Amino acid sequence: AQSVTQPDIHITVSEGASLELRCNYSYGATPYLFWYVQSPGQGLQLLLKYFSGDTLVQGIKGFEAEFKRSQSSFNLRKPSVHWSDAAEYFCAVALLTGGGNKLTFGTGTQLKVEL
């Protein structure tokens, strides 16, 4: 069975500092990988996705992520964090089944931004 691990439950960074959120997956083939963000009272918003090709993918809000097959990782990065980035971040892996796309999520990383 596939699984996703987000080792950091909470992370605190200062505004303007760089950010890296870790994600490791366990899957028998090259997966489809996603990062979602969840703000209080909001739904999950897709930040970026990796399907194939260039292993460095750009997303919305200045985020990027790098797929590293050798490390089974898909870490999320941002060069300079803004206070509005404080939220919970989820990494997810897709298992294609019957034409669908069943997502398996990690447990999330709560990001706090200090002003």
Next chain:
Amino acid sequence: GAGVSQSPRYKVTKRGQDVALRCDPISGHVSLYWYRQALGQGPEFLTYFNYEAQQDKSGLPNDRFSAERPEGSISTLTIQRTEQRDSAMYRCASSSSGYEQYFGPGTRLTVT
């Protein structure tokens, strides 16, 4: 355009009652997914539909849970004889391509 909507946003019910949670997907989206998210956890897959056909219900925890999408648009997730352990955020997502899923705001269910 309009995103995925869910209703009600909050539902408090007594143990043993039935509840119905509604999801209205993005217009034209073929696939619709239901997930459940406990506090401090990521969402967990429950079931999904392509058009009106329920393709996978392997995530439904037991036979008290059922879902339907009779006309290939709006979907209802029904929980019969609710128990306290059913308390969670229930999330719906829709997709046109089968790859990117767009989530609604969720329904927070509390069983007392």
